[in-house]
Amino acid sequence: MATFVELHLIQNFAPSCLNRDDTGAPKDAMFGGFRRSRISSQCIKRAIRETFSNAGLLKPEELGIRTRNLVAILEQKLADQGITDATSAIENALATVELKVKARTEKSGHTEYLLFLSNNAINELAGVIASHLDALQAGKGDREVKKAIDACIGSASAVDVALFGRMLADRKELNVDAAAQVAHAISTHRVDRESDFFTAVDDWTKDKNDEEADAGMLGTVEFNSSCQYRYAVVNLDKLIENLDGDAELAQRGLQAFLRASVLAIPTGRQNTFAAHNLPSFVGIAVHNSQPISLANAFEKPVWAGEHKSGLAAASVARLQSHATQLSQAFGLDLGLQVLDLTGTWQGEQAKDLEALLTQVDAALQSGR
Incomplete structure (x- = not known):
């Protein structure tokens, strides 16, 4: 029971x-x-x-992070190891486990949806990419690499991931109940519901002799x-x-x-x-x-x-x-x-x- x-x-x-x-x-x-x-x-x-x-x-290593910016996080972790220009390797690594990356206006792409991963898993994933950098940059990740990346993504070793679960739409076997x-x-x-009418008073007005304060903004906010x-x-x-x-x-x-x-x-x-x-x-x-x-x-x-x-x-x-x-x-x-x-x-x-x-x-x- x-x-x-x-x-x-x-x-x-x-x-x-x-x-x-x-x-x-x-x-x-x-x-x-x-x-x-x-x-x-x-x-x-x-x-x-x-x-x-x-x-x-809880310690950072016992927690996870929920983000679409996994590429940027991995770029930073690899840069800390002296590895630059690793974007293609990272994107190819994620592609091997069917996690697509979309382009955006910023330098790095982002995943199609939020990923909830343990901090330890992300560190391990950076290590896998670093160990197979040349192959991943060439888009030649083999079965061994895919298995290692799967193990990182599938880990639920963070307390918050284990408590609140995770859903990966493209990889249901990696979901966590x-x-x-x-x-x-x-x-x-x-x-x-109640409503508060508020004003934001302008601290500087053109006519300093004007006794009536100048309301720079008016608005309402609901509360209870x-x-x-x-x-x-x-x-x-x-x-x-x-x-x-x-x-x-x-x-x-x-x-x-x-x-x-x-x-x-x-x-x-x-x-x-x-x-x-x-x-x-x-x-x-x-x-x-x-x-x-x-x-x-x-x-x-x-x-x-x-x-x-x-x-x-x-x-x-x-x-x-x-x-x-x-x-x-x-x-x-x-x-x-x-x-x-x-x-x-x-x-x-x-x-x-x-x-x-x-x-x-x-x-x-x-x-x-």
């Missing part, structure tokens, strides 16, 4: 526009018949990947304020498999994922709103049943009057009630361990995030 590690967060954001749609408005969705604020899973995963690096949770699933965050309550429910789950067995059986790296990767998920905040319009608000509630479940989201706790929107301490506290109370209902109705042991800053959760609680993560690690070691 697979071991699932689930994350349930309640996070109250001040007025913000953390994740925008194509019109520049905050993303939203209908849920339970009411409009909710939404932060997309892609946005959340991007913030988590950046936190891996920015917070020093994600070990983690991340839900779109939705508000526990209904929301209305919401208490979000966030859910994610990691299949630990799949993570270990994706990392070629490296259980120790998988364990560190899982701990980094949990910590980064708690700390990561999207960057959308933060210069305008500075909504750097950490979660009010962190619940982590370790069990062997199946992934179980608790989003339906909020099918009926929460309202602030439900609890004397406000929306976040009301959301936590609703979450615990729903988790208890599911456990009793379906005979589940969700193994939920929590850190609650609202003072609402009834039952055992960790004193801080470090204690919570230690409890989770202990549960995994005991083979729950």
Whole structure:
């Protein structure tokens, strides 16, 4: 049976526009018949990947890069080895594994789509190209070279590649099934969009005696304020498999994922709103049943009057009630361990995030 590690967060954001749609408005969705604020899973995963690096949770060699500019990256790595004019060799190397390169206005071409590769794999690929430079420049890469390049491209040795997966449209056998699933965050309550009218004042005007400031720009920006429910789950067995059986790296990767998920905040319009608000509630479940989201706790929107301490506290109370209902109705042991800053959760609680993560690690070691 697979071991699932689930994350349930309640996070109250001040007025913000953390994740925008194509019109520049905050993303939203209908849920339970009411409009909710939404932060997309892609946005959340991007913030988590950046936190891996920015917070020093994982080493560069344990992470990957998602880019269309692989040719330029390899050119730089080969130049560091004293190899110049390697563009044709690089493009021929990628062509041997059916990764096409398109011309662009810049010096180097780019791949047809984003490639998600480990940093180690890119270094190894540069080594393969350097070792077979003459043959690749002449477009004569043999089966041995193709096999070596395949091994580099197909590697999922980076934690973020193993967690979030990879799809190569032209080489499906090199795809990586994600070990983690991340839900779109939705508000526990209904929301209305609000609009901020702003002016940018011109600091220098022709008539210095003019008492009326000169507005150099006028505009509006839409925003909202919401208490979000966030859910994610990691299949630990799949993570270990994706990392070629490296259980120790998988364990560190899982701990980094949990910590980064708690700390990561999207960057959308933060210069305008500075909504750097950490979660009010962190619940982590370790069990062997199946992934179980608790989003339906909020099918009926929460309202602030439900609890004397406000929306976040009301959301936590609703979450615990729903988790208890599911456990009793379906005979589940969700193994939920929590850190609650609202003072609402009834039952055992960790004193801080470090204690919570230690409890989770202990549960995994005991083979729950």
